[in-house]
Amino acid sequence: MPVARRVSLTDEGIEVLKRAFTGETFSFSGKRYQFDQVKITPGYVQAGGPPLWIASMAEAGAMRAARFGANLLPQGERARSLDPWLAAVKDPSPFRIGIIKSCLVTDDRERDWAAVRVAERRRMEIYNKFREEAGGHGGVAGITEGKRIPQTWVVGDVEHCVAELSSFIEEYGLTDIVSWAVPPGMRPDQTNASLERYARDVAPRLRAKFG
DSSP states (O other), X not given: OOHHHHHHHHHHHHHHHHHHHTOSOEEEEOSSOEEEEEOOSSOXXXXXXXXXXXXXXXXXXXXXXXXXXXXXXXXXXXXXXXXXHHHHHSOOTTSOBEEEOOEEEOSOHHHHHHHHHHHHXXXXXXXXXXXXXXXXXXXXXXOOTXXXXXXXXXXXXXXXXXXXXXXXXXXXTOSEEEOOSSOTTOOHHHHHHHHHHIIIIIHHHHXXXXX
């Protein structure tokens, strides 16, 4: 899809979603989308429709999320994603802030991390191929590790995972953490035990601490 069309497609698409989420009949006439007398049925469970999340890797994306009153998935450099959004919304308490932060709960870090490392290298090779085919657009290329909101894996026993994730949540004011169920390149039998321990021993402690 041409880069020149992406901003208008995204902005209009979000506007259409917000109107659809009201549960009322609506029409829309834009540069990219036209709808006449549309109503989404059946209705939504939540008042106002599903929570709307917008990802951001740059200030324009952060401003888009603030403008549409959306929850934020900040990625890349904090100063270009999370901080501009916080400044724009002023009071982040009504919103949710989430990010992908994978966690492998294990008592044998060296043994179990090896399989994840191989899978992660394969995943990044595929992502880099996508970026190359797109002419270099997208991704976190050029962002130094020190400025980037870290999305590296947390790997270790329960105490280690709770401590690392707690510190991460506090530093970035997160309300939601997304983790892989089965990372690309791995099998369920390689991650099931970790998922069970994450759900049973890690997540409840984080929930109790942060509410």
